[in-house]
Amino acid sequence: MYVERASRLPGAVVWSRTIGDPTAARVHPVLPDGCMDLLWNEGRLLVAGPDTRAYVPGSEPARWAGLRFAPGTAPTYLGVPAHELRDRRVDLTDLWPAATVRRLRTRIDTASDPATALEELALRRAAETPPPDxxxxxxxxxxxxxxxxxxxxxxxxxxxxxxxxxxxxxxxxxxxxxxxxxxxxxxxxxxxxxxxxxxxxxxxxxxxxxxxxxxxxxxxxxxxxxxxxxxx
Missing domain, CATH: 1.10.10.60 (Homeodomain-like)
Known part of the structure; x- marks a missing residue:
């Protein structure tokens, strides 16, 4: 099941998805949209870079939560040029200090709603960085x-x-x-x-x-x- 809502971060979308439910519809490919996502997946924090082709999620059971940044804004918040992540999914520890990511991961893992916890993380980050161009x-x-x-x-x-x-x-x-x-x-x-x-x-x-x-x-x-x- 997939659900989404507008985020309090301007232009962003908060979403969650459960994959592998035998009663759910087939998994749809994720198509290029000009965006990047901050992802939580059962104890992992990742960043999905901009896609130039469809990305097909795995079929194994999994809970996902994400925050999809408005096009062109994620590099400012994440501190990495978008082209370095093109067509990639990378662990947040590849971009930020491991100790920082561990603290954030623990906070999101224990939250009642990981998607909302991701949104809070993004809002804090936005408050600490210059606004996007x-x-x-x-x-x-x-x-x-x-x-x-x-x-x-x-x-x-x-x-x-x-x-x-x-x-x-x-x-x-x-x-x-x-x-x-x-x-x-x-x-x-x-x-x-x-x-x-x-x-x-x-x-x-x-x-x-x-x-x-x-x-x-x-x-x-x-x-x-x-x-x-x-x-x-």
């Missing part, structure tokens, strides 16, 4: 409306190389990949709402349904219909 928020907002990368860079007053460098640090990949990921998420939201695939493609900024199908296959590894469990 607001320019990156504007970048995400512009690209999520379908604005071209070059036009967005001009509007933000950034050269192509500078924008690419800052995007790698904040999102784990360049602005063109970020734009594709955001477009994919727009399309999935429409398709999950029951919008026909051809209309979904047009409204999301794809050239046509075949273009959408190619992007889904590249990022998810399976066709859109199979991903959503329905026909087009």
């Amino acid at each position: 607001p320019l990156l928020r504007h970048l995400v907002a512009a690209l999520d409306t379908g604005r071209p990368v070059a036009a967005t860079a001009d509007e933000l007053g950034l050269g192509a190389r500078q924008l690419h460098r800052r995007s790698l640090a904040a999102f784990g990949y360049g602005p063109k990949t970020l734009a594709r990921v955001l477009r994919l998420q727009r399309a999935l939201a429409l398709a999950r709402a029951g919008v026909p695939f051809a209309e979904t493609a047009a409204r999301s900024g794809y050239a046509d349904q075949a273009h959408l199908a190619r992007d889904v296959k590249e990022f998810a590894g399976i066709p859109l219909g199979e991903l959503l469990g329905r026909a087009g």
Whole structure:
């Protein structure tokens, strides 16, 4: 079972999932979304870096809790460039002092709700670090409306190389990949709402349904219909 809610940390989402319940629906792949997550898994603290392809959770019984940071914000809070964690799940002890992580892990392990305890950890961390670069928020907002990368860079007053460098640090990949990921998420939201695939493609900024199908296959590894469990 998977549940989520908005976090008190701006733009973030708090979630929890139980895997391996024989009465639960099949485990769905985690698709690229421009985000990074702070994770708790039965005594472990990990960080999920930005994905460029689908990540399929294991089927073994497990309890998970997580805090999904808004796109581009996690590197500021965690103190590591996003591109160093691209397509990786790493133990928090690889990023922070082991003694600090042990204290945090004990606190979360003994909490009545590990997801809320993770949220408290993130809120404390946010209070101790500078705020994320607001320019990156504007970048995400512009690209999520379908604005071209070059036009967005001009509007933000950034050269192509500078924008690419800052995007790698904040999102784990360049602005063109970020734009594709955001477009994919727009399309999935429409398709999950029951919008026909051809209309979904047009409204999301794809050239046509075949273009959408190619992007889904590249990022998810399976066709859109199979991903959503329905026909087009």
